[in-house]
Amino acid sequence: MDLPLLNRALHPIPKAPVRIVHLGLGAFHRSHQAWYTQQAGDAANWGIAAFTGRRPDAATALAGQDGLFTLVERADTGDSFTVVGSIVEAVDGADIQRLTEVMAAPATAVVTLTITEAAYGLGSDGKLDISAPEVAADLARLGSDQGNPATPLGRLVLALAARRDAGAGPLAVVCCDNLSSNGTVAREAVAGFAGAWDTGLAAWIGTNVSFVSTSVDRITPRTTGEDVAGVQAACGYRDSSPVIAEPFSSWVLSGDFPAGRPRWEDAGALFVEDIEPYENRKLWLLNGAHSLLAYAGQLRGHSTVAEALADPLCMQAVEAFWDEAEANLSGTEATADLQIPAYRAALLARFGNARIAHNLAQIALDGSTKLRMRAVPVLQAERAAGRSGAAAALMIAAWMDCSSALPGFQDPLGDEVAAANSLAGAGRVRALLAVVDPALAADDAVVELVQGQCGRFAGHPASG
Ligand SMILES: NC(=O)c1ccc[n+]([C@@H]2O[C@H](COP(=O)([O-])OP(=O)(O)OC[C@H]3O[C@@H](n4cnc5c(N)ncnc54)[C@H](O)[C@@H]3O)[C@@H](O)[C@H]2O)c1
Ligand SMILES: O=P(O)(O)OC[C@@H](O)[C@@H](O)[C@H](O)[C@H](O)CO
Known part of the structure; x- marks a missing residue:
């Protein structure tokens, strides 16, 4: 009909x-x-x-x-x-x-x-x-x-x-x-x-x-x-x-x-008058976890957010990143009513809705721009507080791994990413980090931290 x-x-x-x-x-x-x-x-x-x-x-x-x-x-x-x-x-x-x-x-x-x-x-x-x-x-x-x-x-x-x-x-x-x-x-x-x-x-x-x-x-x-x-x-x-x-x-x-x-x-x-706390809560906890799942999840052979979240290795990485983000969201008057624990719990339910087939490949696009908002501020804040920022560094490392491992990798700075990937070892990591944030790339300790996180998801396919 x-x-x-x-x-x-x-x-x-x-x-x-x-x-x-x-x-x-x-x-x-x-x-x-x-x-x-x-x-x-x-x-x-x-x-x-x-x-x-x-x-x-x-x-x-x-x-x-x-x-x-x-x-x-x-x-x-x-x-x-x-x-x-x-x-x-x-x-x-x-x-x-x-x-x-x-x-x-x-x-x-x-x-x-x-x-x-x-x-x-x-x-x-x-x-x-x-x-x-x-x-x-x-x-x-x-x-x-x-x-x-x-x-x-x-x-x-x-x-x-x-x-x-x-x-x-x-x-x-x-x-x-x-x-x-x-x-x-x-x-x-x-x-x-x-x-x-x-x-x-x-x-x-x-x-x-x-x-x-x-x-x-x-x-x-x-x-x-x-x-x-x-x-x-x-x-x-x-x-x-x-x-x-x-x-x-x-x-x-x-x-x-x-x-x-x-x-x-x-x-x-x-x-609202002051949007920053709301913005950080959303960009770090929701979008940060999305980017982490997009890179880690694809390296583990997953296609959607719900699939990646069901993989304990990815879930563990998200929780660790959220702990770092939360440490830099809480504690001030402006963030008192952000209700971070409830927000995190709600995110797990939203991401776990398997009827929404949210493609990791779509979320992964244009990573160098997105990581500047989703990973870099948390890594900087963690290091300024005297902590390592390892979970935020892991998100960046997973992006680096995807940049050389995934076909169809797309980035506004694709030429710079390709040039960096022609290098090896710490030189490659430093050059890729410079695409995201030149100041971080100039810090030897951060380069070493990120290099140490590379390969954490590669070679461990969940379904393999
Ligand atoms: N989809 C979501 O869940 C969501 C949620 C919150 C915010 N956003 C924001 O909205 C944006 C668009 O998301 P969408 O789901 O509507 O995507 P979409 O692909 O459906 O639409 C994007 C629109 O932007 C245009 N566009 C894309 N790249 C462009 C470029 N480089 N120059 C000019 N135009 C360009 C496209 O032609 C299209 O009209 C996201 O990038 C994000 O910043 C999306
Ligand atoms: O839309 P992008 O490309 O900025 O990011 C991908 C997702 O993280 C994003 O679309 C979220 O689903 C969205 O921000 C939820 O409100």
Whole structure:
């Protein structure tokens, strides 16, 4: 039987006017910010125009469904289904004309970003590297007026210039990527880009654009063909773009919204003055454990988070890393209400949900950028406290082992990683460490510590 396609005729959710622009239309934006926006009490006033990053596919599929998609909340006991309608336009990110139009509209008040950590083009000093090939190419396009920018930052900067020229007023940029101080990182990256093109624009951005920091959380794996078939069977319509996520969701935000925002707090979002404790708890305990499982687990022959967690060697490594992280999270007034033991227990249950097939290979991508946020701060804090930091060092060592052992290893600094892997012994470890953090690489004791942790998971396949 031919089932009907999900769209607004079949499922009549009214279209809200565009007031939010999103860059990086992927699975996470849909399970998180789009869902929070739909749950807000004033959702009828807040539509999202969402732009893809590298390819148009996600926009083409969603546009064919009037922006609608099914959110499948996947608990370990079963699924529940919600149609989300807050995305009112799904657009190819290369459509610069539409991007500049919506950004130049005074009604637009918020820009959200999920463009991945690597897209901020950060060097190991935490600053935008304007000599990176993609950034340099965009700056050349902007400077010569020849061709459109291809990076999300280049596109955002061009669109902000259109907003300035239109006199459309201030707005907020809300970074929703897994980065420490992500609002500050986004500000540095956008200001660095704008300043290298047009200093007047950089000054306008400094006065008119607020960069909000957030800690975002909802495990959202890539959708599979089986998921698409499952939604069709359960819901009685065709949806080419369902998104699968765990039931848990959290959003902590800190910063100003000069042109207003949806009442995301109605859906449980938390607005705080000091975001750092929340950020560290999430990036270290959740994302740190994810990266550890991604590298250790793949070396042990596992494919998903739940499989890796069930392997005692991986579990032991996670618990040891959590002990180190916890020692540097607890004890201050600001961290008193973080409830770390309960958070750790909840994480074990979330990771153990085997109905969420979260691929280790996806989590492992772009490790040099991620380890700077997930392992390095814990290792530094442990050493500053006079302890070894062996568990954090083990995460870095497992990444190093994967960098030479796994086919398809992908990193924004892939050339540097390959060059380091052509060396041997301590020279190799030091060179790989320099890709992640040059200061750590200059410390002989840290090089020795990490070298001693290499090979701990290799040669011990769990199923072997
Ligand atoms: N998936 C999750 O569980 C989750 C949870 C919390 C935070 N996040 C954050 O959201 C980001 C996106 O996750 P997702 O699951 O939506 O991924 P996704 O692959 O579904 O979508 C990512 C989007 O960013 C674009 N993109 C990817 N790399 C890019 C690059 N280098 N330059 C420009 N655009 C690029 C893609 O084209 C796509 O539009 C993550 O990197 C992370 O920072 C994800
Ligand atoms: O999305 P990434 O690539 O930053 O990291 C992979 C996972 O650690 C991440 O997606 C988590 O699942 C997420 O941060 C949970 O909220």
